Amino acid sequence: MNFLFIFLLSLILTGVLRRYALHKNVMDLPNARSSHSVPTPRGGGLAVVISFSLALAALCFYSQVPLLLGSGLLGAGILVALIGFLDDHGHVNARWRLLVHGVSAIAVVWVSNGLPPLELFGKVIDFGLIGWVLATIAVIWLLNLYNFMDGIDGIAGFEALSACLCVAFLAIEVNAQQWLVDLHFYMAAAVAGFLLWNHPPARIFMGDAGSGFIGFILACFALLSSWQNADLLWCWLIMLGVFIVDATYTLIVRLYRKKPFYQAHRSHAYQHSAQIFGKHWKVSYMVLLINLFWLLPWSWLVVKYAVDGAVALTLAYIPLIYVAHYYGAGRDKS
Template sequence: MLTYTNIIIAIMMPAVIFLALFQPARKVAIRLGLVDKPNARKQHKGTVPLIGGILIFLSVLITQLLMEDVLRDFSFLKVIFISGGLLTMMGVLDDRFDIRATIKLFIQLVLAHLAINNGFMITSFFGILGIHELSYPLQYVISLLAIVGFVNAFNLMDGIDGLAGSFALFSIAILAALAYTAGANFLFLVLLSFIPAIVVFLVFNTGKKYKIFMGDAGSLFLGYLIILSGIHLMGVIAIDEKSLNNIAILLCILFIPIMDSLRVYLLRINKGGSPFKADRNHLHHLFLAGGYSPLKSTIYIVSTAVLFILIVVFSGDRFDINWTIFILLGCFITLIALLRYNAYIKEWTEKIKKF
């Protein structure tokens, strides 16, 4: 229920709970070895507790239980916090023990299946590529691929300080605004609760004292939350000319993580390697290779997502959704080309200096 009491609880309590749990969780994580250690692919110094995702999850879950009439939409809570909780637990175990990729994929498929069985299903393409309503088998397969694909794509964004948290904050804020305008009040309150929790996380994540990381527990869960919220909104947004703009905005949220992951997978396959073998070819790595700091890289990537949404908003009355997607794809390809050229120039500049 969208009451002033629930709105105040959603805005204030997650931050309070996060801060209350922070020091105990930090001490337990260090004692259990739930920390990230520096290596050849990581730039941070010293061990950093991987508790950000756990604290975000717990602070929002406890907040939701404090709200009035919380059981009215229990079916939604069940999927987000029970299935999402299992995904968070898997992330914690992966952070600590490095679970095999095949096991993680199997668990993600099972949880995606549970979400689909509870109504989180893509039923239409809304005219994209001339496709509208989908048959049930296609609805199931596309929904399964969308959920698992985006969860992993968002997980791969967690490569530099602040990026995954900032992109999640941006995405959830946009989703919350769309939920509010669509009258999806319960989803709005859930998403609103995540905003203060992520803000507090970012303060510690980008700081130097008491630094923490999100870990797979956080990136997997937030990816799950974002894609399920997007699918849910696709079902509640009425289909008309104005709402197609909102569908395009939803696609903007998913666009950068998915397109960057597909690009990297294709590069790995083209080189004859495994598509799942880690490397330094992601979008944020290209920014770093061009000489940008992690903070500037994060700002530019989130700003690119904001730019994409502005393109959708201002082109909505001029182009159909297919042309809008084509424009976004062209912008993304251009960005990658410029970053690769910039990294190439920087590399040769350094070589000339050494010579």
């Protein structure tokens, strides 16, 4: 399937979904917890879900992706998108969302066979059954943190687009299987079509269906990549560093300050910085620049020059942790 076709399909579908949202009054209304100031249609991320799912289904149909792996990824991803879609149209209890996320994560970890042995600071560790548990928790966390980080115009789209393209070229460098590389490019194409509508100032928001689905698929990419070449797992963790660090640091601080972790808030570092700079595009583009000029070079060192992945990730994350602290991640501001 042509990448241009997926891009155009996503672009057109996003426009259709915007008209649907306006007609059905599926709007994201400004409130004390939000970072936007005008009512905006939501649910545009469904275009990414449909476009990427169609591409994955085509690869499965033509036997380019292992059938069990592809069908497991497709089914679990659609399940995540479905619970997000229902939440976009009416509140779904957190326990049901978590149940669906857990089932989907377990399914994809099972079809991908958990975690491979990984080198940590020079020592190879076979995690065994613990690796399955860690992988499941990681998939659930990345799925949810992606939703948390989708709070200003363009940021989630820029993150997915840059990460997918960068890791795709790194995967080519290590001779990963073509179907995995193609999936990275298909996701990038689907996100790019949506991003033209979501670019600051956004004309439509992604919604839980889109953000949850994208976070889930990126987590699956990381897991699948680890079996092709363990270095690619480190590359994924590094490339998603801005989102992982901001969301995780924010959660830890809020737990320490005895704030309800499940309650909606506006205390992520990216949200505070958007308030300070006054423009969403400045923060979203800063994330893009960090990915390209700070995180990509570290990923390249891991793949090209055999730098220990754990060491590279630690060094890449240290400035990100400082930035999260500097911008008051986890602390409520008036």
